[in-house]
Amino acid sequence: MEFALSEEQEILSESVRKMLEDNIDIDLLRNHSKGDDVIRGNIRQLVVEMGLPGILIPEEFGGSGLGVLEAALIAEEFGRYAVPTPWIGNSVMAPIALLYEKGNSLSEKWLPLIASGEITACVSLTEAVGKRSNAGLSSKDSKVTGTAIFGLDGELNPRIIITVLEDNLILIDTEKPGVTISEIPTIDSTRPVVEVVFDSVDFEIIPGGKDAIQKTIGVGRVLLAADILGASANMISNAVEYSLERKQFNRVIGSFQAVKHMCAEMAADLEPCKSLLWYAAYAQDNIREEAALLSCHVKAHLSEVGQDTARTSTQVFGGMGFTDLLGMHYWFKRIGLSRQILGGPEKVRQEAARLQGFLS
Amino acid sequence: MDLNAGPEYKSFREKVVTFLKENSHMAGKGRTPVRPNQDELEWQKKLIENGYAARTIPSEYGGFGAESDVLKSRIIAEEFSQSSIPMGMANQGISMLVPTLLELGTDEQKKSWISKTISGEVIWCQGYSEPGSGSDLASLQTKAIIDGDDFIINGQKIWTSGAQISDMMFCLVRTEPDEPKHKGISYLLIDMKTPGIEVRPLMTMTGHAEFNEVFFTDVRVPKSQIVGKRGEGWYVANATLTHERGMLGDPNQSATRLKEIIDLMQQETVNGEKLIDNPVYLDRLMRLQARVLSMSFNSLRLLTASHKKLDAKMAKLIVKLNSCQLNQDLAGFAIDLLGELGTIYGKSNHDHGSGKWQWKYMFDLGLIIGGGTAQIQKNIISEAGLGMPREPKPMAEGKK
Structure with a gap:
């Protein structure tokens, strides 16, 4: 038994971090938030060059065939740098959905294109997590009509949409007529989410039924938790760094216990989340019976810890934390979005209880 | 992984x-x-x-x-x-003294004490804190001066759990009063039956005397009973404090409590509804379960690190703070689940083991304070873990 990252996993983490460190900064996030398409394209290019979209896709389809833990480590780094480019929907949930049943024709057709970066896939599973009265899909004569909301990774003209129709995941090729994609303005400019309106569009069913939906949601939750972990870690380290520079009363504010204890509490809450995340991510591939429960727990717990971290670390910066100048709000908001996507903490904890047979 | x-x-x-x-x-x-x-x-x-x-x-x-x-x-x-x-x-002998002797004791000391301690034949208490030296432990004043082949000890210890039933005490005393405070301390092994030692029970908020005060008046201890050298007691003690913090952070204790709480929720009914069917209680249960899981995975991480002889750094520094608070939160939840019955503290027809939870809830507060207060833990986390500076010393009294 070894409860630690392997050397390969450490190297993967570090190389992604290095690439992001060299390429992503606050100015970029700021320009990206103004909807700069050149920036979107450039960042996407970097991620594709590193082969990251194919991380979960088997080698036979041109990917690197790694596991959910590796994907989560990348998500953690993406959270740390608030990377504004498709990741969780396109590179994780879409492959997980398409790979649920081996040997289906959809995976043969689309996975190589996702792995190579030729296309992006947008995933909207809101319908399966929390149905809304003014959204949802229905089908008639093998065509789908309706609205899918909070689609992830739909900002770069996605070639395919994966969403839910009744008890199945379905795939829609956006080159078919009748698909309209528009961005939903949320607090988080680093990860645009979209609304997709379907007007009598051809679709194909992804095999796997409800189980495939659950598995895809479960892995998505683990990845969102990983993003929160990285974003929170970044907020803490920035807060600590700032506290060692900023002086008041002739002292760096980081020498005041009031400030030190805020930072210590954040660190104490966040550190065990790392182990929870490793276990939950590992379970997705290796401990089938615990996978769903752990994905609920890690999502809910990191949502809570992340929210506290986002609030407290902003306060460490004092008035500067509240301004746009330092840009810490990009992480504050990113954590805020992750908390709600694929189920907020109460919703997810209810599921955790149900999975243990506590709620009838 | x-x-x-x-x-x-x-x-x-x-x-x-x-x-x-x-x-x-x-x-x-x-x-x-x-x-x-x-x-x-x-x-x-x-x-x-x-x-x-x-x-x-x-x-x-x-x-x-x-x-x-x-x-x-x-x-x-x-x-x-x-x-x-x-x-x-x-007990403290097994979890704190034995590891210390293994690391720093003489052959003679190892042979004399380890076997008898782990078998339960010899029971130890810890003499660290003093009325004037709590968080600032290194300021301790209990004095030991050399007289022939003995140390002669005068002073007072507090928070000594088990002193009334102990055979021996591992104790910190000041042997070099002229040295800086951390360098004037020695670590002695004291026979509790030595004349001049008086143990007085210390009643706590739980209504029990889980701790004692121990008074030393001209207590003679053979010089051979020192662990490490004179003036090195602080470093010897720090080896054991690490062990104590590990002991206070045993994740299985939290897991056991959680399991007991789930059993309670499945058995107890209020207004004909099982507690486990109440969604509000379930939400609290799930929150606590996530914390218990996190700490137990954290401990797996520590086990692997210690096996590979790696310093787990932050993952280790947070254990005492988090585990003690988690345990108390679990006890507090059990009391809330029991409601009015949760306040029972003594023999009653209506008791559902609630006295046990109340005792834990209060005693845990003692553990949050003891063994390095939560605030001291936060200092350690921010200084050793996050690289933040120590609080500067206030100006001497009277100076403005």
Whole structure:
């Protein structure tokens, strides 16, 4: 038994971090938030060059065939740098959905294109997590009509949409007529989410039924938790760094216990989340019976810890934390979005209880 | 990450389960400081013989003498916790003194004390805190001066759990009053039957005397009873404080509490509704479960790190702070679940074990304060973990 990252996993983490460190900064996030398409394209290019979209896709389809833990480590780094480019929907949930049943024709057709970066896939599973009265899909004569909301990774003209129709995941090729994609303005400019309106569009069913939906949601939750972990870690380290520079009363504010204890509490809450995340991510591939429960727990717990971290670390910066100048709000908001996507903490904890047979 | 246990571990787990099935009737209740009776000594002996207590203590000192194997230790802890059977004897002698002697004691000291301590024959108490030296432990004033072959000790200790039943005390005393405070301390082993030692029980908010005050008046201790050199006591003690913080942060204790709470929720009804069917309580349960899981995975991470002889840094620094608070939150939740019945603290027809939770809830507050207060832990986390500076010393009194 070894409860630690392997050397390969450490190297993967570090190389992604290095690439992001060299390429992503606050100015970029700021320009990206103004909807700069050149920036979107450039960042996407970097991620594709590193082969990251194919991380979960088997080698036979041109990917690197790694596991959910590796994907989560990348998500953690993406959270740390608030990377504004498709990741969780396109590179994780879409492959997980398409790979649920081996040997289906959809995976043969689309996975190589996702792995190579030729296309992006947008995933909207809101319908399966929390149905809304003014959204949802229905089908008639093998065509789908309706609205899918909070689609992830739909900002770069996605070639395919994966969403839910009744008890199945379905795939829609956006080159078919009748698909309209528009961005939903949320607090988080680093990860645009979209609304997709379907007007009598051809679709194909992804095999796997409800189980495939659950598995895809479960892995998505683990990845969102990983993003929160990285974003929170970044907020803490920035807060600590700032506290060692900023002086008041002739002292760096980081020498005041009031400030030190805020930072210590954040660190104490966040550190065990790392182990929870490793276990939950590992379970997705290796401990089938615990996978769903752990994905609920890690999502809910990191949502809570992340929210506290986002609030407290902003306060460490004092008035500067509240301004746009330092840009810490990009992480504050990113954590805020992750908390709600694929189920907020109460919703997810209810599921955790149900999975243990506590709620009838 | 590889959480697969090989076949060796599967069969090891089966062995532990079988042992527990066959022998659990012999187990005690894991009571707090009461001197072990004959049955409990027998049980401890059996545990050591089978490698379930004193597992990695060398056999020349009366231990089982196994190689350190984190997974096996984990399996033992899990299975004992699952069957709600306390792991072998847990006291300050076993968890704090023995590791210290193994690391820093002389051969003579190891031979004299380790075997008798792990068997439960000799019970130890810890003499660190003083009325004027709590968080600032290094300012302690209990004095030891040399007289012939002895130290002569005068002073007072406080928060000494188990002093009334202990045979021996490992104690910090000031031997070099002219040295800086950290360098003037020595670590002595004191026989509690020595003339001049007076133990007075210290009643706490729980209504019990879990601790004592210990007074020393001209107490003579042979010079050979020092561990480490004169003036090195602070460093010797810090070796044991690490062990204490590990002991206060045992994740299996939280897991056991959580399991008891789930049992309670499945049994207890209010207005005809089982507590487990109440969504608000369930939400609290799930929040706590996530924290328990996080800390137990954190401890797996620490086990792996210690096995590889790596410093787990932050993952280790946070254990005492988090675990003590988590345990108290669990006790507080159990009390809320019981509602009015949760306030019962004594014999009553309506008692559902609530007195137990109230006691834990109060005693845990003592643990949050003791062994390095939560605030001291936060200083350690921010300084050693995050690299933040120490609070500067205030200007001397009177200066403006």
